[in-house]
Amino acid sequence: MICFLIGGAVIQTVVPSSAFLGGAKLPVLLSFVLYYALTRSVVTTMIAGFLAGFLQDVLSQIPLGHSVFCFCIAGWLAGYFRSMVLADSIFTTLIFGGIANAIVTVFFFLMLVQEDLIKYTYGLITLKIFGALLLGMITTPIIFHLAGRVDRLVGNVELEHSLDDVE
């Protein structure tokens, strides 16, 4: 999980944002949290949310704890939809990832504006939410596919399920 998240943080930092999408970034870290929410237990999801949020907070200007809080809540809420979303289906993950990223972007915007940390015009934030929706739809299925393949290859999925069965 830590390798996934550090790699995800690097990709999210390195891939440049686009002016046409309001500067929205590829939501790689959030996609990993969503992946864990749909395929693992609540505890694993919360740990993933905590680590992903911590990485984002440390590497950005966001006050410490804000991304952690957002990602943990997002992961926890996403867990409720695990019966509705098939992690292997591209279409459902595409919709799910897009909507989740747009909601998280709105949530971040409200938190950062409330603390007077950012100054965004309505036009720009609308563009950013649209960008977040689009990038979420692109990134989530790819991350789900890659993380699923790696997990199956390493044998993480079987191990997690067997541990859940024991308890």
Place this chain on the structure above:
Amino acid sequence: MREKKYLIYVIVLAVLVLLNLPPLAEWRLKAFSRDNLVPFHNMVSTLSVKWHAFVSFIRNPGRPAEEKRKLIEEVGILRERVRNLEAAERENKELKKQLGFASTSKRRMILCEVVARDEISGWWQMITLNKGLIDGIEEGKAVITLEGVIGKTMQVARRTSDVLLVTDPNCRVACKFSRTGAFGIVRGCGMPITKAASLEMLYAPSPCRMDYISREDEIWGHDEVVTSGLGGVFPEGLLVGYVKKVDIDPSGLYQRADVIPAAELGKLRYVFVVLQ
């Protein structure tokens, strides 16, 4: 199952602790984590540069030789200029001495390498430099390239510094027009600068805007915008950019101008932090 529930409580507690950390402790934790991520950042930055160089070579194999020829030519011209300037400086010093002027201090600058070009969350327009407190960099220092101003330092850790670019809405620079001397404030419009020139043909976002320009001043397109030195962060006379378009602001009291930064913010590799 019970142990797992305890883990959830621990995580919730950790989130609450993080949210309520005092600013100093928060900054220490951030600085510590960032400093430890520097080698990682440097590695990614080097790989990225090498990859771009490789792609550039594949696209145009003759380009490096052509660039080398141009650079040799440029070095020759610059050497000649330096020789002339040295002579002029000697003459200037001598004349000042004769007139009794105090010698003017030169700007002290530090060369830094850009190790991260974008901010991970996408809410700010920032870059990260490979030098920090131990190199003498402090918060709120002007950052420039040979072309012009690019921003100011924000959070400075021991070995890294974050630079808020002029395109960020939080970055405000007190400026004036070099032709007329009219004052105004340049602020970013929040649009990242991309290298996709073909896309910008369809939609050209304005990276910066200069506000509060007096209506009496006549501003032309391509007018040069330089720092006025009034804000306290940026020394006077640094080139910021050029006017793209001028109009009246919605209140009708002032003019405003769209400004294109002189520095190529999408291709930054080395920058200078102005220490004095």
